[in-house]
Amino acid sequence: MRTRKILLTENEIPDHWYNIMADMPNKPLPPLHPGTKEPIGPEALAPLFPMELIKQEVSAEKWVPIPDPVRDVYTMWRPTPLYRAYGLEKALDTPAKIYYKYEGVSPAGSHKPNTAVPQAYYNKMEGVKRITTETGAGQWGSALAFACNLFDIECEVYMVKISYDQKPYRKLMMNTWGAQVYASPTNLTQAGRQILAADPNSPGSLGIAISEAVERAATDEQTKYALGSVLNHVLMHQSIIGLEAIKQLEKAGDMPDVVVAPFGGGSNFAGIAFPFLRLNFEEGRTIRCIAAEPASCPKLTRGVFRYDFGDTVGMTPLLPMYTLGHNFVPAPIHAGGLRYHGAGVIVSQLLKDKLIEARAYDQLDCFEAGVLFARSEGIIPAPEATHALVTVLEEANAAREAGESRTILFNLCGHGHFDLKAYEDYFAQKLVKHEVTSAEIEASLAMLDTPLID
Numbered sequence: 001m002r003t004r005k006i007l008l009t010e011n012e013i014p015d016h017w018y019n020i021m022a023d024m025p026n027k028p029l030p031p032l033h034p035g036t037k038e039p040i041g042p043e044a045l046a047p048l049f050p051m052e053l054i055k056q057e058v059s060a061e062k063w064v065p066i067p068d069p070v071r072d073v074y075t076m077w078r079p080t081p082l083y084r085a086y087g088l089e090k091a092l093d094t095p096a097k098i099y100y101k102y103e104g105v106s107p108a109g110s111h112k113p114n115t116a117v118p119q120a121y122y123n124k125m126e127g128v129k130r131i132t133t134e135t136g137a138g139q140w141g142s143a144l145a146f147a148c149n150l151f152d153i154e155c156e157v158y159m160v161k162i163s164y165d166q167k168p169y170r171k172l173m174m175n176t177w178g179a180q181v182y183a184s185p186t187n188l189t190q191a192g193r194q195i196l197a198a199d200p201n202s203p204g205s206l207g208i209a210i211s212e213a214v215e216r217a218a219t220d221e222q223t224k225y226a227l228g229s230v231l232n233h234v235l236m237h238q239s240i241i242g243l244e245a246i247k248q249l250e251k252a253g254d255m256p257d258v259v260v261a262p263f264g265g266g267s268n269f270a271g272i273a274f275p276f277l278r279l280n281f282e283e284g285r286t287i288r289c290i291a292a293e294p295a296s297c298p299k300l301t302r303g304v305f306r307y308d309f310g311d312t313v314g315m316t317p318l319l320p321m322y323t324l325g326h327n328f329v330p331a332p333i334h335a336g337g338l339r340y341h342g343a344g345v346i347v348s349q350l351l352k353d354k355l356i357e358a359r360a361y362d363q364l365d366c367f368e369a370g371v372l373f374a375r376s377e378g379i380i381p382a383p384e385a386t387h388a389l390v391t392v393l394e395e396a397n398a399a400r401e402a403g404e405s406r407t408i409l410f411n412l413c414g415h416g417h418f419d420l421k422a423y424e425d426y427f428a429q430k431l432v433k434h435e436v437t438s439a440e441i442e443a444s445l446a447m448l449d450t451p452l453i454d
């Protein structure tokens with residue numbers, strides 16, 4: 001019988017994370033203070049994050065040990081399976097070999113617990129009593145709620161009000177793991193009260209929710225803040241995905257020509273791709289790594305590379321990134337996890353240096369690919385993950401047209417069980433083609449007065 005799932009044992013879970021910073025030919029530029037616009041050091045982050053995570057944020061150490069208690073929690077769902085997509089290959093009639101790493105087997109249903117667990121652990125080690133965060137679509141909030149519960153830390157989630165109303169089951173998941181979930185804007189913070197005073201019916205936004213969660217952490221000694229993407233330590237924690245995938249592909253006697261992942265802030269892309277980029281750096285391989293983003297929020301393919309804020313209000317340090325501008329308001333597409341105006345610093349530098357590629361897709365093409373995948377492989381992908389599927393289809397079709405073999409690996413970063421409303425809208429033909437116009441991008445960028453990079 002042919003092998004569909006390539007599995008590892010629990011002992012084979014990697015014992016170190018990979019830090020790509022050590023291998024980057026050009027290191028990222030430093031973060032700048034939001035007010036003075038001078039470079040800031042790690043100590044500026046101390047009110048928000050525990051020291052160990054701050055050290056990881058600025059570390060250039062290539063291999064960082066995974067603490068045993070974290071590896072122990074990882075065994076709850078890791079190692080995750082690597083699948084050979086025989087069904088999809090057949091449906092596409094392609095000579096390409098397609099593999100996918102499935103991160104939807106985690107308790108929260110996505111790759112996000114890979115970083116939520118170590119973040120909760122390091123906070124616990126440093127005596128933190130409570131962690132605050134924001135969540136839009138709900139994936140990150142549920143991952144953090146799950147992790148905080150395991151380490152006996154209180155978890156406070158500011159959930160964008162419109163999602164809070166539309167996604168009651170994500171909220172209930174967080175409640176089940178013991179988290180407090182608030183519909184943001186709230187009257188618990190000054191940021192929230194200010195918004196409510198101006199508009200009592202505000203639907204909220206990720207930017208507002210970030211401001212509320214950060215304010216809570218900055219004003220309480222016992223409370224810290226956690227972020228589910230973008231930051232260097234988050235990307236490093238996610239490297240567990242690619243490190244496992246390499247072991248699995250070695251078992252299968254294969255190596256990818258192309259590695260693909262959807263792109264929001266960069267964590268699941270980095271997670272699968274960076275360990276393969278290491279092989280490019282160390283062994284001179286030429287594995288292509290492609291990030292797939294929505295045409296309605298195309299920071300990698302149509303944004304600019306300059307300093308920008310991580311949030312809407314302009315409270316965070318200025319980071320060197322590909323951005324559409326921190327005032328950019330993406331259309332309410334269903335891939336909620338990809339609606340972020342900027343890209344992580346490391347991924348941005350790699351794109352600038354042409355060491356990775358990026359492509360953007362319309363949501364209708366994404367759902368079409370998602371349904372094809374569900375019908376050929378069984379798993380219903382998260383709307384975010386369907387973006388990577390379109391790249392996979394393009395690569396598989398190119399292989400067929402060229403009459404050549406090609407090995408494609410992609411990250412199926414989550415299942416879509418809480419996103420079936422999106423599929424309903426797709427089937428009811430309520431989803432429209434959506435691509436942001438150049439005028440919209442220019443208008444948003446024109447508002448920026450943050451430092452340029454030459």
Ligand SMILES: *Cc1c(COP(=O)(O)O)cnc(C)c1O
Nearest residue numbers: 139229264265266267268337414
């Ligand atoms: C959060 C999320 C994303 C986007 O975030 P990245 O940091 O770019 O990975 C993509 N897919 C799923 C399933 C998510 O939960």
